[in-house]
Amino acid sequence: MLFPTPTFALFFLAVLPLSWLLMPQVHRWRPFMIVASYVFYAGWDWRFLFLLAGATLWNQVLAVRIWHTESPGRRKALLVLALAGNLGVLGYFKYYDFFVESLDGVFSLVGLDAPLEVRTIVLPVGISFYTFMAISYVVDAYRRDFKPTSLEKFAVYLSFFPHLVAGPIVRPGELIPQLDTPRNPRRVDTSRAFYLIATGLFKKVVIANYLASSIVDEVFAAPGQHSSLEILIAVYAYAVQIYADFSGYTDMAIGIALLLGFSFPRNFDSPYAATSVQDFWRRWHMTLSRWLRDYVYIPLGGNRRGSILTYRNLMLTMLLGGLWHGAAWTFVVWGGLHGGALALDRWRTRRPGHVPPEQSRRRVWAARIVTFHFVCFAWIFFRSESFGAAWDMITGLFTGWGEASPLVTVGVLLAIAVGIGSQYLPARIPGLIMARFSRLPVPAQAVVLAFALVLTSALGPEGVAPFIYFQF
Incomplete structure (x- = not known):
């Protein structure tokens, strides 16, 4: 179901x-x-x-x-x-x-x-x-x-x-x-449960499904038929799609469990606001990240046996993590990219004589932009059906500028902006929304939920596509 x-x-x-x-x-x-x-x-x-x-x-x-x-x-x-x-x-x-x-x-x-x-x-x-x-x-x-x-x-x-x-x-x-x-x-914390279910539905049905049907599926299926701008926006759109799809599912799962009286651990924490690849994996699919750390990385030796073996353990853990996501060499490459980036992060910050630079606002935003674009580049291999398709996406980023881009619409750009921008909202805002919702009378709560469901249904495409992570 x-x-x-x-x-x-x-x-x-x-x-x-x-x-x-x-x-x-x-x-x-x-x-x-x-x-x-x-x-x-x-x-x-x-x-x-x-x-x-x-x-x-x-x-x-x-x-x-x-x-x-x-x-x-x-x-x-x-x-x-x-x-x-x-x-x-x-x-x-x-x-x-x-x-x-x-x-x-x-x-x-x-x-x-x-x-x-x-x-x-x-x-x-x-x-x-x-x-x-x-x-x-x-x-x-x-x-x-x-x-x-x-x-x-x-x-x-x-x-x-x-x-x-x-x-x-x-x-x-x-x-x-x-x-x-x-x-x-x-x-039962019904206000938090309904908030998670409603926002999860919106992320999946409106954001993820809209981006998939409007640009992602079409561009990744035939990148040679699209302009460089469409390919670039499709890569950004897929980054938002997979986040909205999977975090939307786990939000609903956590909310449904709450209604049944049980607490699940959080699974996402604004991953596209990460300032490094290591920080990204502290925020993305957090239960899997901790599982890989405790049941793969640490048993391999973790960081206890010197720098070279630490880099090896990071790479092996992420290669296995990539293979866990799907039975294809493109997933292995995706895992290898992240493993290499984690090893590079560790070398850069732990090398002898390294002095951490002062964390100015400019440096933080530069780190966020670099990390986000690395993650987006790796998503190309994750989403592509083959190495050939991934290569067509990468080369297409440089060879088709100036061509018509009918798939780059205001709606697509707005959905991407909402998907990324929502991760920079202050953490207190969801708590304030839930607190205000919980103070409403029960009939008013029912009206708010009904309105949210109607709005989600009206904005979302017809039908509901299976969740991306169901295939993993």
């Missing part, structure tokens, strides 16, 4: 009152929420329910065994087994065809046929997200950071429908303890 659809609205209208009714009785609420979440997931393809259930059983059994095993060797063997199962399933569904196509390319260079065939495997929606959450669970059990819970609670944790298909990536310690405490419907 897509969040901004009538189908999900009907589903949630049925689930929410029942959830509130059962909140004080957690022993009844948990099985109800498992069933509701499985119904939600079955809206995509009911056959993959068995995959989700299998992941739940596999990780619960091994996490419990790891926790109760004293022998370091056996504990490590169990951890390797758990990781092999998780990554094996993820690798088959997400990377099998990519591996075969890459292998075929290598074999063709020497005039041989690859021994495997492409199978066109359907990617289960959300598999990357719930696999990473399952890995967090078993690794935290191995590190003695989190004691495994009951199968019922773990099933809720892994399948909870607000985060199931596209995050945020919630850690065991962030959600499972909340399952032990009865939720009080009277203490």
Whole structure:
């Protein structure tokens, strides 16, 4: 199910009152929420329910065994087994065809046929997200950071429908303890929840969908047919589109979870206001950034083994992060660009004798502009279907100035300005809006929400495109 659809609205209208009714009785609420979440997931393809259930059983059994095993060797063997199962399933569904196509390319260079065939495997929606959450669970059990819970609670944790298909990536310690405490419907922060849902809807339905249909899809599909100005604006538009699309989804997910009585970690913090690539990754998809740091970068050695190995660890982490986003070499290049930039940032700021310059307003804005344009350049590889298409976009930035640019409209420029400009608003403004909304009488709140929904529907294109991160 897509969040901004009538189908999900009907589903949630049925689930929410029942959830509130059962909140004080957690022993009844948990099985109800498992069933509701499985119904939600079955809206995509009911056959993959068995995959989700299998992941739940596999990780619960091994996490419990790891926790109760004293022998370091056996504990490590169990951890390797758990990781092999998780990554094996993820690798088959997400990377099998990519591996075969890459292998075929290598074999063709020497005039041989690859021994495997492409199978066109359907990617289960959300598999990357719930696999990473399952890995967090078993690794935290191995590190003695989190004691495994009951199968019922773990099933809720892994399948909870607000985060199931596209995050945020919630850690065991962030959600499972909340399952032990009865939720009080009277203490639900409805003003914040409705604000997040309304703004998330606007970002997805109005900003992201409008930019995709008005310029991004058309230019990236055939960059050779467009002017340099259209290509440049399309790159900016995609930067705003992917931010509005994904942050819009996670805003809605966090708001929906709040209505159910649960708190999720924040996932975005004005990423296009970042002053360095390192700062960007502190603000963009923050739950993934922390996951990569704690479960990939630090286990590789982090920054504990000297500068050269630190640069290597940064690069490997971002290459894996790029590959996680999609089974294509363009994603690997995107990750490599960010890995190289992170290594360069670290070298520049940690080299011997380096004295940090005084942070004037001019320097801060210069750093923001440089960081934003680097991120936009890397997005070209992220969005392009192939290296050829990415190269056409890059060369097109220099070879078609002065040509007609009918796709560069006032509406497109305004949507880009809103998407970027909103990230420079003072942090206190959302709080003030929520505070004023919460003080309104209930009928007035209903009128405001109805107006916001009507405005979003009127401004957005017809239909709702799938969220970009559903394919990852």
